[in-house]
Amino acid sequence: MKKILFVFGTRPEAIKMIPVIKEFGVRSSEFGVKVCVTAQHRHLLDDVLEIFAIKPDYDLNIMMENQSLFQITTSVLKKLEPILKKEKPDMVLVHGDTTTTFAAALASYYLKIPVGHVEAGLRSYDKFNPYPEEINRHLTDAISDIYFCPTLTAKKALLKENINPKNIFITGNTVIDALYMILKKKHKFQNPTLKKHFPLPTSHFPLILVTAHRRENFGKSIENICNAIKKILREFPDCKIIYPVHPNPNVKIPVHKILGKLKNVYLVPPLNYSDFANLMKISYLILTDSGGLQEEAPSLGKPVLVMRSVTERPEAVVSGTVKLVGTNEKIIFKEAKKLLTDKSEYNKIAKSTNPYGDGFAAKRTVDFIKYYFGLSVQRPGEFYATTKKIQ
Ligand code: UD1
Numbered sequence: 001m002k003k004i005l006f007v008f009g010t011r012p013e014a015i016k017m018i019p020v021i022k023e024f025g026v027r028s029s030e031f032g033v034k035v036c037v038t039a040q041h042r043h044l045l046d047d048v049l050e051i052f053a054i055k056p057d058y059d060l061n062i063m064m065e066n067q068s069l070f071q072i073t074t075s076v077l078k079k080l081e082p083i084l085k086k087e088k089p090d091m092v093l094v095h096g097d098t099t100t101t102f103a104a105a106l107a108s109y110y111l112k113i114p115v116g117h118v119e120a121g122l123r124s125y126d127k128f129n130p131y132p133e134e135i136n137r138h139l140t141d142a143i144s145d146i147y148f149c150p151t152l153t154a155k156k157a158l159l160k161e162n163i164n165p166k167n168i169f170i171t172g173n174t175v176i177d178a179l180y181m182i183l184k185k186k187h188k189f190q191n192p193t194l195k196k197h198f199p200l201p202t203s204h205f206p207l208i209l210v211t212a213h214r215r216e217n218f219g220k221s222i223e224n225i226c227n228a229i230k231k232i233l234r235e236f237p238d239c240k241i242i243y244p245v246h247p248n249p250n251v252k253i254p255v256h257k258i259l260g261k262l263k264n265v266y267l268v269p270p271l272n273y274s275d276f277a278n279l280m281k282i283s284y285l286i287l288t289d290s291g292g293l294q295e296e297a298p299s300l301g302k303p304v305l306v307m308r309s310v311t312e313r314p315e316a317v318v319s320g321t322v323k324l325v326g327t328n329e330k331i332i333f334k335e336a337k338k339l340l341t342d343k344s345e346y347n348k349i350a351k352s353t354n355p356y357g358d359g360f361a362a363k364r365t366v367d368f369i370k371y372y373f374g375l376s377v378q379r380p381g382e383f384y385a386t387t388k389k390i391q
Pocket residue numbers: 010011012040041042043044045063064065066067068069072097098099100132133213214215247248249
């Protein structure tokens with residue numbers, strides 16, 4: 001029986017890996033599976049593990065207050081070594097582009113353990129945007145042996161880098177599997193602010209959902225984002241803004257300072273995935289610098305203004321649901337105003353396209369691992385974009 005070791009550490013990695021872990025669970029007679037969390041995030045990660053009832057076999061517990069990239073990289077390398085030596089997995093699976101991802105891939109390489117990269121091939125081609133994710137994913141792909149691409153664009157990027165096409169497979173993004181899993185459940189908001197102020201559905205006022213946490217946006221850009229929100233509220237007092245604030249002190253402190261006392265702005269702690277997914281569903285518009293939201297929101301038919309200068313997820317920009325607006329206060333305001341006032345513009349961008357997945361990415365991932373190990377003969381079928389909307 002082949003042994004697979006999952007290694008991940010942050011909220012989005014957990015959300016996107018859990019569908020694959022669950023899929024392996026369904027096929028427990030074919031593989032032995034172990035889960036190691038680095039806990040680069042602590043409570044953000046624990047919230048996801050709890051909601052999906054995942055109990056890791058190993059927890060490296062590395063998170064420190066306001067941690068540096070050096071701290072994350074060195075502690076993952078150091079703490080993972082004995083686990084890899086003990087478990088001797090046939091493959092380590094990592095996800096995406098965090099520093100946990102890169103360090104876990106590097107540790108596996110040092111011990112000559114094959115690496116599978118879920119969500120491989122994303123590229124912005126700008127080494128400081130997003131920082132350090134763009135380089136983390138290049139380095140992870142340089143180390144990896146098998147590549148699970150969410151889209152055809154990602155596969156093409158890897159082909160351009162001379163990766164062997166035999167080892168590249170388009171699965172769709174597992175985040176859409178996670179979204180299907182969570183939205184299938186009957187839901188009541190758990191967060192007290194949501195319970196009180198946002199009884200479902202919220203059609204009588206435009207609800208704007210905001211998130212921002214990227215390292216390259218620390219400082220002036222975070223302030224610009226907050227000032228743009230202030231401006232939106234001044235011009236559109238009927239709007240309500242809900243902003244689950246990332247616990248990073250570089251985000252939390254300025255956001256609370258600028259927006260803390262404003263009427264109709266609800267600053268809440270990070271929400272569990274169930275509350276958050278259902279909040280996306282009732283939102284009118286999403287302002288974010290997150291990677292995952294750019295994938296989830298189009299599947300729900302929600303327009304997204306992305307507060308970054310470049311994106312490694314061009315598919316929804318091309319299909320029109322996502323617009324890159326950067327971090328200039330005036331531009332963020334102008335683009336939000338357009339969507340709040342011009343119904344035809346809103347309807348044009350709130351199209352229900354689903355470029356990132358159909359809910360079967362985890363199944364394809366496991367099918368391809370089986371094929372890679374020679375446990376099945378037929379190369380499985382790949383994912384093609386769909387226009388189906390998540391209900
Ligand atoms: C990390 C990833 C980023 C990913 C993001 C998802 C790196 C370098 N960054 O960024 O790619 O998009 O996660 O959210 O890999 N903190 C807490 N509790 C938590 C989590 C974080 O208090 O549960 C605080 C701590 O002070 C911590 C700080 O946030 O030191 C920063 O966490 P870190 O993982 O380094 O950066 P993120 O911005 O979360």
